[in-house]
Amino acid sequence: MIQPTVSESIFESIFHSSTLGILVVDATGTIEIANSYTEQIFGYGPHELAGYPLEILIPTQLRTKHQQLRKQFQNQPKIRPMGQGRYLLGQRKDGSQFPVEVSLSYADVEGKRSAIAYVADITKQQEARDRNTLLTRIFQESLHPIYVIDAAALHFVRFNQAALNDLGYSLSELRQLHPWDIKLDMDQSAFQRTIKPILAEEVAKVTFESVFVRKDGTTFPVEVHLQSFRYDHRHVLLQTVLNISHRKEAERALIQEKETAQQYLDIANAIFVLINQDQTVALINQKGCELLDYCEEDIIGKKWFDHFFPERVREEVRSIFHRAMQGAVSEIEYAENWVLTRDKKERLIEWHNTVIQDANGQPTATLSSGVDITDKRKAEQAVTRALIEGQEEERQRVARELHDGLSQSLTAIRLHLNALETDVAQSNERNQEAFAKLKTILQITTREVKDISYNLMPSVLRDYGLVKALSFLCQTINETQQTQINLQMYGLENEPDEQLKIGLYRIAQELINNALKHAHAQRIDMQLIEHSNSIVLTVEDDGVGFTIENDSVGFIPTPSSGSQNGFGLKNIEARLKLLSGTLEIDTRPGKGTLITVEIPKI
Amino acid sequence: MELINVLVVDDHQMIRDGIRISLSDIADIRVIGEAAHSAEALKQLREHVSVQVVVMDISLGDETGGTETTRQIKEQYPEIAVLALTMHNEEPHITSMLRAGATGYILKDTGMDELITAIRTVASGQTYFSKEVAATVMNRFMTHSSHRQPNGQIETLTPREREVLQLIAQEFTNHEIADRLFISPRTVDTHRRNLILKLNVKNTAGLVRYAIKQNLVDL
Numbered sequence: 001m002i003q004p005t006v007s008e009s010i011f012e013s014i015f016h017s018s019t020l021g022i023l024v025v026d027a028t029g030t031i032e033i034a035n036s037y038t039e040q041i042f043g044y045g046p047h048e049l050a051g052y053p054l055e056i057l058i059p060t061q062l063r064t065k066h067q068q069l070r071k072q073f074q075n076q077p078k079i080r081p082m083g084q085g086r087y088l089l090g091q092r093k094d095g096s097q098f099p100v101e102v103s104l105s106y107a108d109v110e111g112k113r114s115a116i117a118y119v120a121d122i123t124k125q126q127e128a129r130d131r132n133t134l135l136t137r138i139f140q141e142s143l144h145p146i147y148v149i150d151a152a153a154l155h156f157v158r159f160n161q162a163a164l165n166d167l168g169y170s171l172s173e174l175r176q177l178h179p180w181d182i183k184l185d186m187d188q189s190a191f192q193r194t195i196k197p198i199l200a201e202e203v204a205k206v207t208f209e210s211v212f213v214r215k216d217g218t219t220f221p222v223e224v225h226l227q228s229f230r231y232d233h234r235h236v237l238l239q240t241v242l243n244i245s246h247r248k249e250a251e252r253a254l255i256q257e258k259e260t261a262q263q264y265l266d267i268a269n270a271i272f273v274l275i276n277q278d279q280t281v282a283l284i285n286q287k288g289c290e291l292l293d294y295c296e297e298d299i300i301g302k303k304w305f306d307h308f309f310p311e312r313v314r315e316e317v318r319s320i321f322h323r324a325m326q327g328a329v330s331e332i333e334y335a336e337n338w339v340l341t342r343d344k345k346e347r348l349i350e351w352h353n354t355v356i357q358d359a360n361g362q363p364t365a366t367l368s369s370g371v372d373i374t375d376k377r378k379a380e381q382a383v384t385r386a387l388i389e390g391q392e393e394e395r396q397r398v399a400r401e402l403h404d405g406l407s408q409s410l411t412a413i414r415l416h417l418n419a420l421e422t423d424v425a426q427s428n429e430r431n432q433e434a435f436a437k438l439k440t441i442l443q444i445t446t447r448e449v450k451d452i453s454y455n456l457m458p459s460v461l462r463d464y465g466l467v468k469a470l471s472f473l474c475q476t477i478n479e480t481q482q483t484q485i486n487l488q489m490y491g492l493e494n495e496p497d498e499q500l501k502i503g504l505y506r507i508a509q510e511l512i513n514n515a516l517k518h519a520h521a522q523r524i525d526m527q528l529i530e531h532s533n534s535i536v537l538t539v540e541d542d543g544v545g546f547t548i549e550n551d552s553v554g555f556i557p558t559p560s561s562g563s564q565n566g567f568g569l570k571n572i573e574a575r576l577k578l579l580s581g582t583l584e585i586d587t588r589p590g591k592g593t594l595i596t597v598e599i600p601k602i
Numbered sequence: 603m604e605l606i607n608v609l610v611v612d613d614h615q616m617i618r619d620g621i622r623i624s625l626s627d628i629a630d631i632r633v634i635g636e637a638a639h640s641a642e643a644l645k646q647l648r649e650h651v652s653v654q655v656v657v658m659d660i661s662l663g664d665e666t667g668g669t670e671t672t673r674q675i676k677e678q679y680p681e682i683a684v685l686a687l688t689m690h691n692e693e694p695h696i697t698s699m700l701r702a703g704a705t706g707y708i709l710k711d712t713g714m715d716e717l718i719t720a721i722r723t724v725a726s727g728q729t730y731f732s733k734e735v736a737a738t739v740m741n742r743f744m745t746h747s748s749h750r751q752p753n754g755q756i757e758t759l760t761p762r763e764r765e766v767l768q769l770i771a772q773e774f775t776n777h778e779i780a781d782r783l784f785i786s787p788r789t790v791d792t793h794r795r796n797l798i799l800k801l802n803v804k805n806t807a808g809l810v811r812y813a814i815k816q817n818l819v820d821l
Contacts, residue, residue: 488800527796
């Protein structure tokens with residue numbers, strides 16, 4: 001290998017100062033000599049390479065192939081000058097790879113053939129070349145940060161301007177960094193664990209959320225996509241990064257909004273419950289859980305009507321729900337219902353319902369807000385009870401005074417007049433006439449006082465109970481009025497309690513009065529029927545009827561204005577409220593009136 | 603002429619005075635005692651063994667009352683006649699007074715003649731009712747009781763119940779019946795429940811069977 005015209009020392013200095021890597025390799029592929037530049041570009045120390053197989057400088061995956069090529073060359077050497085060289089990948093001591101151009105020659109010295117390789121680091125040239133291709137432009141100009149990571153050495157090989165802008169590093173600074181250096185929440189081993197599946201080619205891509213750290217220490221959330229691919233015989237990882245600050249913020253805002261809404265729902269004094277078409281509970285707020293005394297998990301998914309409604313109202317409410325699901329919306333906007341708590345107590349809820357529809361206008365659920373009015377209703381009932389009981393007491397007091405005072409006085413007058421009768425009979429005609437007149441007036445007055453007293457507090461009701469009192473009431477009307485009342489009563493073997501007895505009597509009386517006074521009825525059918533759970537009073541007449549205007553507040557429809565006013569329905573309403581009863585009016589002008597009162601038995 | 607000894611029981615002094623005064627001119631009637639309440643009446647009867655007629659008010663203003671007092675008197679002195687003199691002309695009052703043993707019943711606004719006649723009649727062992735009282739009692743027997751056991755009689759159905767029953771038998775739903783009769787579905791349901799109870803059947807199927815049996819529907 002020593003040229004006769006050049007002295008050894010000069011050659012050596014040229015050899016070592018060459019800006020081309022020069023390697024001398026023996027027939028077995030072992031490096032005999034490598035010049036300084038070679039050591040430099042491959043990252044080795046002085047004289048470190050001598051004695052190693054040449055393949056140490058070749059990326060692992062290319063070594064076998066290279067060995068074959070090398071053996072071929074050994075047998076049939078062929079000079080390959082610079083410029084016609086092959087573009088290959090070199091591998092540095094640290095495992096990183098870089099593009100090299102290699103030209104070859106050989107020398108036979110003392111019967112031994114050595115191969116001489118000239119290696120140039122063409123990273124710069126390749127970058128310069130790459131910079132001008134369309135793909136490179138796209139890579140560079142992309143507003144999304146893109147990083148190319150050497151799969152073995154795990155440092156950044158390339159990255160685009162967006163990456164630099166994103167992180168605030170200069171090109172040379174970023175080159176020094178590893179992928180985990182810019183990730184707040186990842187160290188080297190975590191990063192290696194993350195990329196393991198793509199390196200093992202189990203998956204094509206991994207995506208994860210991370211937080212990037214800028215040069216100035218500030219951070220931002222990102223979504224990182226990593227994929228592995230080979231390029232110019234190099235194994236690299238492509239890392240594309242999406243800044244998800246906005247998304248995170250939106251998510252946070254959304255969560256916050258949800259939490260706020262939930263909070264509103266939870267602190268609201270109303271119960272909110274969403275019922276699916278299949279009658280299961282889709283949603284219920286804190287207040288609803290508290291009321292029913294279950295935790296949320298025990299309510300969600302349960303059949304609403306089966307679990308949380310008392311049996312006696314269940315089917316009716318369910319059928320209303322069914323109708324709502326069939327599109328008959330107006331029926332359910334407002335309702336009062338009893339619900340059943342865990343300890344089987346009943347609470348009265350005032351509901352406002354909305355039917356939720358899908359995009360096609362098909363009902364899919366109901367959203368109900370409810371307020372527990374049990375206590376309110378009780379308080380109202382207490383007030384009403386006090387009023388009604390006070391009224392009844394006052395009536396009884398007045399009735400007693402009329403009966404014990406005025407009536408007795410009138411009777412006494414009558415009896416004393418009787419004592420005069422014999423004398424008057426002997427007196428003149430004028431006195432006799434005056435006496436007779438006096439007795440007639442007295443009789444009428446006595447009757448009137450008695451009627452007033454009876455109406456105030458029917459002695460039959462007090463002494464003989466509801467059945468007798470109603471029979472007597474109807475009998476009296478049948479004797480004195482044109483209208484005929486047919487009374488039928490079923491059950492009622494046991495006298496209802498005082499309040500129910502007086503309440504039912506007064507309601508019946510009031511309804512009969514309405515039929516007589518306003519309806520001009522010929523016939524009234526009154527029925528009092530005791531069912532297992534309730535008592536039903538119906539009063540039906542064949543009179544003039546009227547138009548019902550729906551009263552949105554009260555539960556009793558208000559008859560239209562005019563002569564029908566002052567119907568006594570307010571009184572009935574108050575009594576019914578006290579007895580937790582309901583009233584239903586069915587009427588049309590000219591078609592009579594049917595009033596149904598139902599009172600639950602306690 | 604036999605003298606009739608009378609005990610007047612009334613809680614009002616005024617009334618007792620009035621009765622005494624109006625009877626003072628009647629030769630064969632003598633008020634020999636007065637009582638304001640039950641205990642006093644029984645005490646008087648023990649003292650005046652000759653009482654033949656007790657004129658009795660129903661409301662005595664005490665716990666016992668005229669009806670119960672009458673019962674006790676008749677128990678102890680079956681031969682004494684009790685004549686109710688009251689302001690109550692209501693069938694239940696009359697019935698219970700008669701059950702207690704009173705044989706006469708007149709109203710306080712009655713005439714002088716009637717009071718005397720009544721006292722004389724009951725004293726002779728017969729019964730006496732004033733005209734109004736008799737009418738009330740008659741009515742009681744004429745009108746059959748409105749309180750009944752379910753007997754399945756078609757006559758007990760109101761015209762509307764008949765209509766509802768016919769429609770039920772024709773398999774209309776509550777809603778359809780409501781629409782036809784211009785009443786609410788809830789009312790239809792009440793009618794249905796009432797019908798089941800009144801006709802003493804178990805369920806809607808029972809109503810249908812009944813309607814068919816009664817020829818309320820064409821088959």
